[in-house]
Amino acid sequence: MDHSYLQFQADGARTAVYNALHKPNGDLLVAVADMDINRMLTGQQISDAFDKLEPGIVGLDGNISTLALSTAIMLAAGKRACVVFEPTSVPKCTSVLSALLSISRSGIDSSVSGLVQVITPNALELQEMAKAALKLALVESAPPASITSEIANTHHQLSVDTVRAALTLFPLFPIQIIKLGENGVAVVSPRSLDR
Known part of the structure; x- marks a missing residue:
């Protein structure tokens, strides 16, 4: 190792x-x-690791600081690396949104959509992330109830709240792997139109 x-x-x-x-x-x-020790990770340490490793995929989780997350996300964007975010818990799941808000406000990149390509929340984390994204104005609105109800009725393992949250976050996170406990996982991703 x-x-x-x-x-x-x-x-x-x-x-x-x-x-x-x-x-x-x-x-x-x-x-x-x-x-808590993970919050001691500095931007310089992250930058040094990126320079040495030149990763194609970057895995991040909610245990590191907002500064560390935003640094890693911007470095990954500069190297065209795929960013995967694991929320780890409901209290920590919104840290990625704080990082994206920080990036947006910094003026470095005003559009934060797709900077984090994959998220892996459970249903509760997903719903908390959607509420926070709306509150922080990182997304414009939640989808209409008619659409969320129709999708939830088609996919019985998904609640209306989970569908609403996934669709709310879709502009920010194009691939969502949602953990559903004993019901397995649901994957939300763009569909090819030429099938």
């Missing part, structure tokens, strides 16, 4: 921890998480 990017942090920094107990069906029962 390549350990060239392992780093020692300041005294008092706690090693990241995640312990979880699940029910027999796989649903989360209880978890303990401490990922």
Whole structure:
């Protein structure tokens, strides 16, 4: 295993921890998480890693700071790398939206649509992200109820709220892999018109 990017942090920094107990069906029962050390990742460290690795795919999650997220997203855009965002939890799922808002306000790139190509939320994270995207004015509006109801009726494992959230976020995130627990996953993506 390549350990060239392992780093020692300041005294008092706690090693990241995640312990979880699940029910027999796989649903989360209880978890303990401490990922605060990930927020110590700096923009310079990210930039150095991009220079050395020149990635084609960049995986990010909600555990790193808004500054680290926005730095990585902009570096990935400059290298035409695909960005995949894993929200990790409802409280952390909107961090990518804060990063996109920061990029938009910086004047570097006013259009943030498609800078993060893939997101992998569960249904609750997706709904929280859609509410925040509307509140931050990163998207203009939610789709009409008639459209969301029609899609939800066709795809029974999807609730109207999940469909509404996915369609609301579609202008920002063109590929959404939505985790549905025991119902598997739903993939939202552009469809080719020449099928």
